[in-house]
C-alpha cells in the first residue's frame with residue numbers, strides 16, 4: 640500500500656488526544672509528566688513537540704480510532720468504550736483489528752451500563768427480551784445481548800440517551816455512568832454493567848517501525864514509570880529493630896523497604912516506597928507501633 644498524503648513524517652511520533660472534554664486535560668497532563676512539551680499552533684489543532692519529536696493532534700474523541708486506523712496518527716488517548724465500540728462496529732469478529740489498547744491510563748473511569756426506569760423491579764437480563772434499548776453504543780450492546788441470548792431492539796441515538804424512556808423512544812437505555820446522578824435525575828437506575836471503561840493509550844495492532852517505534856518505546860517506558868508512581872509516596876522513618884515485625888504489616892503496599900543500621904546500636908533508618916495512600920491515620924499507627932521521625936515525600940520520577 641502506498642502511503643497516503645496524510646501519513647505522518649517517519650521520524651516523528653504523532654499522538655491524538657481529545658481537543659476538549661473529560662479526557663483532554665488529564666491526557667495532556669499525563670504526557671507532560673512523561674517529559675513532553677509542545678509549541679501550540681495558532682489553529683490549536685496541532686501541537687509541535689519541542690522536548691522530543693512527539694506531536695499532538697487535538698481532535699474529537701470519536702475520531703481517534705479511525706485516525707490510528709488510517710495511519711494519520713500513531714497513538715491516541717481515548718476511552719476504552721469508544722475504542723471497543725469502533726472495533727466491534729467494524730465487523731469485529733471477522734475483520735482483523737487495526738488498533739488495540741496499549742495501556743490503561745487510570746483516569747476517565749466509567750461504566751457502560753444498562754439502566755431501566757426506577758419503577759421496574761429488576762430480575763435479570765431476560766427482562767430486556769423484546770424491549771427497545773436506546774444507546775450510542777450499538778455494537779457493544781449488540782454483542783452483549785447476543786452473548787446473553789436476548790433478542791431486543793437497539794435504538795441508536797447519538798446523544799441525550801437518558802431522556803429516551805421519558806420521550807417514549809425506548810424502554811431502557813445503555814449508556815455511560817460514573818456517579819449515576821444523571822440517571823437518577825431522569826428516574827432511571829443502573830442494573831447491569833456491560834463494560835468497565837477508562838482512558839487508554841490506543842495504538843495500531845502491529846508494532847511501529849524504526850524511529851517511531853523507538854519513540855513509542857521510550858514513551859511507554861516513561862508512561863509506565865509515571866503510572867506506577869501516580870499515587871506513590873516515599874516514607875522515611877526510624878525505629879528500633881525489635882519493632883520491625885509490628886511495622887511491616889502496616890506497609891503492605893510498600894516495595895521491599897530499604898533498612899539501614901544507625902551507628903552500632905539497635906536503631907534502624909527505613910525508607911519504603913508506598914503505592915497506596917499514606918494517610919495521617921497510617922502515620923499514627925506506625926508511630927504507635929514504635930516508628931519515629933516519620934516523613935512522607937512525593938515521588939516525581941521512577942525508571943525501573
Ligand code: ATP
Nearest residue numbers: 657660661662699700701718747748749815816817
Ligand atoms: P467529543 O467532543 O470529543 O466527541 P464527548 O462529548 O464525546 O466529546 P466526553 O463527554 O468528554 O466526550 O467524554 C469522553 C470520555 O470520557 C468518554 O468516552 C468516556 O470514556 C469518559 N467518561 C468518563 N466518565 C464519563 C461520564 N460520566 N459520561 C460520559 N463519559 C465519561
Ligand code: ZN
Nearest residue numbers: 699700701702
Ligand atoms: Zn465524542
